[in-house]
Amino acid sequence: MSPALPRSVHPVAWWGWALGLAVAVSAVTNPFLLLAALGVAALVVTSRRGSSPWARSFRLYLWLGVFIVLVRTVLHVLVGLKTGDTVVLPLPEVTLPSWAAGIDVLGDVRLEGLLRAVTDGLRLAVMIACIGAANALANPKRLLRSLPGALSEIGSAVVVTITVAPQLADSVQRVMRARALRGDTARGIRALPRIALPVLEDTLDRSLMLASAMDSRGYGRRRVVTPGARALTSVCTLGGLLASAIGIYGILDSSTPGWLGAPALLTGAALSLAGIWLGGRANARSTYRPDPWRAAEWLAVGSGVAAAVAVRVVLRADAASLGMPLDPLSVPALPLVAVTGLLVAALPAFLTPPPPPPATRGTTTRTAPIPVVAT
Amino acid sequence: MSTPVVQLDRVSVTFDGAPGPTLRDVSLRIDEGELVLVVGRTGSGKSTLLGTITGHVPHFTGGTLAGHVRLLGRDTREHRPRDLADLVGVVGQDPLAGFVTDTVEEELAYGMEQLGLGAATMRKRVEETLDVLGIADLRGAALRELSGGQQQRVAIGSVLTAHPRVIVLDEPTSALDPTGAEDVLATITRLVHDLAVTVVVAEHRIERVLQYADTVVHVGTDGVVTQGDPATAMVTADVAPPVVELGRWAGWSPLPLSVRDARRRATAWRSLAPRHPDRIPTDGPTLVEARDVVITHGPVVAVAGVDLTLRGGEVTALMGRNGAGKSSLLWGLQGSGDLRSGSVRVHATDGPRDGVDVHRLDAAQRRRHVGLVPQSAADLLYLDSVGAECVQADRESGREAGTCRGLLDGLAPGVPDDRHPRDLSEGQRLAVVLAVQLTADPPVLLLDEPTRGLDYAGKAALRRSLHDLTARGRSVVVSTHDVEFVAETADRVVVLAAGEVVADGPTREVVVSSPAFAPQVAKITAPQPWLTVDDVRYAVGAPS
Numbered sequence: 014m015s016p017a018l019p020r021s022v023h024p025v026a027w028w029g030w031a032l033g034l035a036v037a038v039s040a041v042t043n044p045f046l047l048l049a050a051l052g053v054a055a056l057v058v059t060s061r062r063g064s065s066p067w068a069r070s071f072r073l074y075l076w077l078g079v080f081i082v083l084v085r086t087v088l089h090v091l092v093g094l095k096t097g098d099t100v101v102l103p104l105p106e107v108t109l110p111s112w113a114a115g116i117d118v119l120g121d122v123r124l125e126g127l128l129r130a131v132t133d134g135l136r137l138a139v140m141i142a143c144i145g146a147a148n149a150l151a152n153p154k155r156l157l158r159s160l161p162g163a164l165s166e167i168g169s170a171v172v173v174t175i176t177v178a179p180q181l182a183d184s185v186q187r188v189m190r191a192r193a194l195r196g197d198t199a200r201g202i203r204a205l206p207r208i209a210l211p212v213l214e215d216t217l218d219r220s221l222m223l224a225s226a227m228d229s230r231g232y233g234r235r236r237v238v239t240p241g242a243r244a245l246t247s248v249c250t251l252g253g254l255l256a257s258a259i260g261i262y263g264i265l266d267s268s269t270p271g272w273l274g275a276p277a278l279l280t281g282a283a284l285s286l287a288g289i290w291l292g293g294r295a296n297a298r299s300t301y302r303p304d305p306w307r308a309a310e311w312l313a314v315g316s317g318v319a320a321a322v323a324v325r326v327v328l329r330a331d332a333a334s335l336g337m338p339l340d341p342l343s344v345p346a347l348p349l350v351a352v353t354g355l356l357v358a359a360l361p362a363f364l365t366p367p368p369p370p371p372a373t374r375g376t377t378t379r380t381a382p383i384p385v386v387a388t
Numbered sequence: 389m390s391t392p393v394v395q396l397d398r399v400s401v402t403f404d405g406a407p408g409p410t411l412r413d414v415s416l417r418i419d420e421g422e423l424v425l426v427v428g429r430t431g432s433g434k435s436t437l438l439g440t441i442t443g444h445v446p447h448f449t450g451g452t453l454a455g456h457v458r459l460l461g462r463d464t465r466e467h468r469p470r471d472l473a474d475l476v477g478v479v480g481q482d483p484l485a486g487f488v489t490d491t492v493e494e495e496l497a498y499g500m501e502q503l504g505l506g507a508a509t510m511r512k513r514v515e516e517t518l519d520v521l522g523i524a525d526l527r528g529a530a531l532r533e534l535s536g537g538q539q540q541r542v543a544i545g546s547v548l549t550a551h552p553r554v555i556v557l558d559e560p561t562s563a564l565d566p567t568g569a570e571d572v573l574a575t576i577t578r579l580v581h582d583l584a585v586t587v588v589v590a591e592h593r594i595e596r597v598l599q600y601a602d603t604v605v606h607v608g609t610d611g612v613v614t615q616g617d618p619a620t621a622m623v624t625a626d627v628a629p630p631v632v633e634l635g636r637w638a639g640w641s642p643l644p645l646s647v648r649d650a651r652r653r654a655t656a657w658r659s660l661a662p663r664h665p666d667r668i669p670t671d672g673p674t675l676v677e678a679r680d681v682v683i684t685h686g687p688v689v690a691v692a693g694v695d696l697t698l699r700g701g702e703v704t705a706l707m708g709r710n711g712a713g714k715s716s717l718l719w720g721l722q723g724s725g726d727l728r729s730g731s732v733r734v735h736a737t738d739g740p741r742d743g744v745d746v747h748r749l750d751a752a753q754r755r756r757h758v759g760l761v762p763q764s765a766a767d768l769l770y771l772d773s774v775g776a777e778c779v780q781a782d783r784e785s786g787r788e789a790g791t792c793r794g795l796l797d798g799l800a801p802g803v804p805d806d807r808h809p810r811d812l813s814e815g816q817r818l819a820v821v822l823a824v825q826l827t828a829d830p831p832v833l834l835l836d837e838p839t840r841g842l843d844y845a846g847k848a849a850l851r852r853s854l855h856d857l858t859a860r861g862r863s864v865v866v867s868t869h870d871v872e873f874v875a876e877t878a879d880r881v882v883v884l885a886a887g888e889v890v891a892d893g894p895t896r897e898v899v900v901s902s903p904a905f906a907p908q909v910a911k912i913t914a915p916q917p918w919l920t921v922d923d924v925r926y927a928v929g930a931p932s
Contacts, residue, residue: 226486231473231502
């Protein structure tokens with residue numbers, strides 16, 4: 014098979030893959046499996062991320078994970094329940110007054126309890142890394158573009174908000190510089206109205222100009238919809254909402270009859286989806302160069318699901334092998350099925366098409382002029 | 389006769405709270421493939437007229453519209469701007485403000501997506517448009533990183549992909565340097581010639597577009613609109629570029645509209661003795677001495693080793709491409725912008741002999757030495773009335789009450805005290821900012837692109853104010869793209885390119901020979917060293 018041509022994989026596929034991996038990890042505290050999952054996520058991110066700014070965000074999620082593990086450990090040392098026999102760090106225990114009984118502040122840190130805290134923290138950290146991987150692999154703007162028709166205008170609004178933020182920073186900077194020209198370098202609360210007012214005016218102006226530009230380019234255009242179709246859409250969305258509410262109530266309250274639970278929720282979801290689909294038909298909008306959904310997308314989603322299924326299978330057969338054996342303390346097991354499942358999730362790193370190369374500007378500014386040699 | 393593309397039928401527009409209608413009983417007819425130039429004084433209702441064609445007036449702006457506006461039979465009464473998106477494309481003054489997406493290709497496709505065109509059609513049209521506009525190499529580029537001229541061409545392209553029958557442009561070149569403006573105008577004429585698109589364009593710098601126009605629509609300050617053949621309409625228009633002014637004075641009929649036309653008429657003048665009014669050589673005291681100024685913004689070198697001496701009694705024009713380092717240099721000269729190396733010393737009569745380094749002063753002292761009016765002048769105003777701004781200016785400059793108001797009355801008489809700065813015209817707002825900065829009485833005044841949005845009368849008023857300052861021994865630096873304003877105003881021109889000074893000398897010597905910076909009169913009468921209509925009047929005497 015010849016290697017696939019570079020293209021960006023559908024963002025929804027990456028999210029499916031990442032959620033599958035996260036679901037797999039959620040039942041695991043075995044550090045071998047957790048580190049394997051983290052390795053898989055890191056491998057796929059480094060080999061398939063694009064050139065956009067958010068593609069570099071994976072590192073931030075890793076730091077967040079490190080932070081979570083540290084916080085979990087520190088909390089354990091401070092107030093955690095210290096179980097086990099092996100004392101690693103002898104600390105005096107602070108006796109609290111009777112109204113706070115049950116909370117141990119400090120006290121001897123024991124290996125078993127510490128390991129439990131660390132593996133718990135690690136599990137959360139790896140799940141967050143999975144979400145981070147999805148964020149780094151899937152361009153959020155492209156994700157918004159693949160929203161269904163009825164929601165596409167909300168997607169546009171979000172994109173515009175993201176775009177406007179740097180402009181706001183620009184205008185704050187400009188106004189600060191302008192103030193210095195009037196000899197006004199006051200800072201703090203007194204300076205606020207003098208900065209806020211021009212910036213607010215500027216932002217409002219820009220928003221109005223943008224709104225007017227979007228309006229004249231057809232934003233919010235509607236196809237002609239018959240009153241019947243419009244009524245049907247309303248019935249579907251409202252009915253779906255109502256049925257979903259009843260369904261959730263039914264599931265949460267065990268005293269209600271069974272048919273009020275899952276069946277009602279499913280009906281509600283189906284009605285809502287139908288409403289969104291019908292509403293989308295009124296919207297004339299189409300998508301330029303939509304991301305295709307081909308074999309690579311199925312492969313990405315499938316490998317994520319495979320990891321989740323493999324771990325679930327192990328959970329039924331041999332749940333203990335997924336945990337950190339603390340009582341008695343021993344080396345964690347290496348369940349073959351779960352490891353294989355996680356390794357399958359690494360396949361997108363090799364079998365999906367590579368990301369397209371970064372866009373280059375045709376003309377570059379401020380390069381030195383090429384010297385012309387006289388002949 | 390075929391259906392007109394745009395038809396206005398007895399249209400009047402009145403905005404709430406306005407004393408009278410902005411447009412009065414307008415009837416217009418625009419046919420397919422015409423290039424219509426809309427001219428008029430600032431605030432005369434040009435934008436309102438364009439707004440009625442696009443449906444923004446009154447759907448977006450409010451106000452009351454009487455009469456009918458029809459686009460190929462579709463009445464804007466029943467159709468909102470979004471329903472006209474397949475017929476009319478709108479391009480504004482600031483392209484960046486209208487961009488919805490962030491790369492060139494997505495922006496070109498955005499309008500088509502809203503119209504719900506098929507994927508194959510969209511793909512094809514994006515490629516065609518990239519080629520028509522000559523921006524194929526920019527397809528993946530981020531919009532914010534493009535130059536002004538490129539952004540404006542993308543903005544035109546983004547409406548062009550929807551294949552509109554009419555494109556309406558409101559001052560498309562006012563923020564561009566002469567080269568960027570040429571590119572955009574070339575694009576516009578190409579649309580008219582090759583694609584039979586009807587183009588309606590409003591422009592302050594009429595000289596740039598007039599020669600291409602098929603029809604001129606003149607909007608009077610009283611809201612009366614007249615439509616006519618360019619040569620006829622310009623005879624009486626209350627705004628006139630130099631070529632028209634020259635033609636009117638010389639009594640040429642029909643009026644020449646392009647440099648080429650006028651040059652053929654002016655053959656006799658070329659053999660006259662090259663007399664011109666001597667500008668009094670400036671030998672005022674040195675006020676500012678900049679030595680080897682280097683300014684960087686991150687990795688970008690904005691100003692690369694500039695030496696500049698500013699003398700009293702002199703208007704210096706700073707010219708050059710967008711991004712040549714003009715603004716950076718002005719901020720560096722004022723002292724608010726940081727220098728990487730070099731020094732800027734200001735000499736005051738009662739100060740130390742070798743001057744004061746502006747970068748060591750605090751902001752309040754600095755503005756007493758060098759005043760700066762930035763590009764977006766309105767940033768300086770943050771109070772809710774002109775009167776309050778003036779009082780605040782007196783206080784922050786330590787002057788007696790009424791100084792600023794007095795200056796303002798000298799610059800632009802009759803600006804009411806209780807008016808909000810945002811409700812002023814461009815010219816009045818500039819006058820308020822100028823008065824605020826002059827309240828500190830700095831010996832040196834720097835202005836960054838002050839002529840943007842000013843019509844010919846507004847520019848003349850600014851010119852008089854600047855000459856008043858130099859007559860009192862002050863030094864003025866104006867950074868601008870406006871060659872006509874430079875020709876009439878500046879004593880000296882400094883041209884920057886890539887952060888370096890490439891030309892520095894008296895206006896006449898620098899601009900006459902330059903293809904990019906020569907004013908119209910110089911092009912018409914070359915090889916005569918005349919820059920303005922006044923120069924010609926002086927040299928020729930009476931028209932033959």
